[in-house]
Amino acid sequence: SQKIEQNSEALNIQEGKTATLTCNYTNYSPAYLQWYRQDPGRGPVFLLLIRENEKEKRKERLKVTFDTTLKQSLFHITASQPADSATYLCAPRFSGGYNKLIFGAGTRLAVHP
Amino acid sequence: GAGVSQSPSNKVTEKGKDVELRCDPISGHTALYWYRQRLGQGLEFLIYFQGNSAPDKSGLPSDRFSAERTGESVSTLTIQRTQQEDSAVYLCASSLPRGKNEQYFGPGTRLTVT
Numbered sequence: 330s331q332k333i334e335q336n337s338e339a340l341n342i343q344e345g346k347t348a349t350l351t352c353n354y355t356n357y358s359p360a361y362l363q364w365y366r367q368d369p370g371r372g373p374v375f376l377l378l379i380r381e382n383e384k385e386k387r388k389e390r391l392k393v394t395f396d397t398t399l400k401q402s403l404f405h406i407t408a409s410q411p412a413d414s415a416t417y418l419c420a421p422r423f424s425g426g427y428n429k430l431i432f433g434a435g436t437r438l439a440v441h442p
Numbered sequence: 443g444a445g446v447s448q449s450p451s452n453k454v455t456e457k458g459k460d461v462e463l464r465c466d467p468i469s470g471h472t473a474l475y476w477y478r479q480r481l482g483q484g485l486e487f488l489i490y491f492q493g494n495s496a497p498d499k500s501g502l503p504s505d506r507f508s509a510e511r512t513g514e515s516v517s518t519l520t521i522q523r524t525q526q527e528d529s530a531v532y533l534c535a536s537s538l539p540r541g542k543n544e545q546y547f548g549p550g551t552r553l554t555v556t
Contacts, residue, residue, distance in 0.1 A: 375545065
């Protein structure tokens with residue numbers, strides 16, 4: 330079965346720096362991969378989607394990369410702010426699974442002033 | 443417009459009782475999903491609806507769990523004879539039916555089985 334691995338340890342960074350979060354998957358490559366943000370006590374909120382034939386996708390201060398050789402996606406937040414503090418989940422969509430996403434456990438990001 | 447809503451927001455029940463959780467998806471979203479999230483863990487897929495049929499029930503952990511959806515809108519997740527290990531946040535999401543569409547999540551129902 331597919332496994333999604335995200336760094337379980339919290340990432341602590343200083344305001345203004347770039348945060349980089351990692352998502353690794355095993356076995357088959359996903360057709361696409363989504364990233365979500367989850368705040369305590371709330372449901373996840375969609376941020377970005379990257380397709381298997383895309384190397385990079387950007388949205389404002391966010392950037393996602395997708396390396397099918399390494400079986401890895403990286404999620405970057407540039408010029409980070411304390412308001413970016415949250416848990417970030419990666420969710421690949423593998424072929425044949427309807428629209429079912431497999432969610433990683435998430436990485437908690439803490440941006441300190 | 444209105445987002446995905448879920449009720450109740452919190453539910454405390456005694457072991458062995460049945461519970462029913464409700465999800466109201468975004469209007470026009472024919473795809474609906476239920477997930478379970480245990481404390482400090484990721485989302486665990488339970489069931490997927492397309493319209494009012496459920497082509498993927500592979501995540502339901504046991505026959506104590508069931509879900510239904512009527513009229514391509516409201517869905518209910520029922521847990522019979524609850525156990526303490528059922529304690530978790532149950533999240534519902536909806537999306538448009540085709541393509542690489544993002545899922546819109548509700549706030550979840552926190553279930554505590556005592």
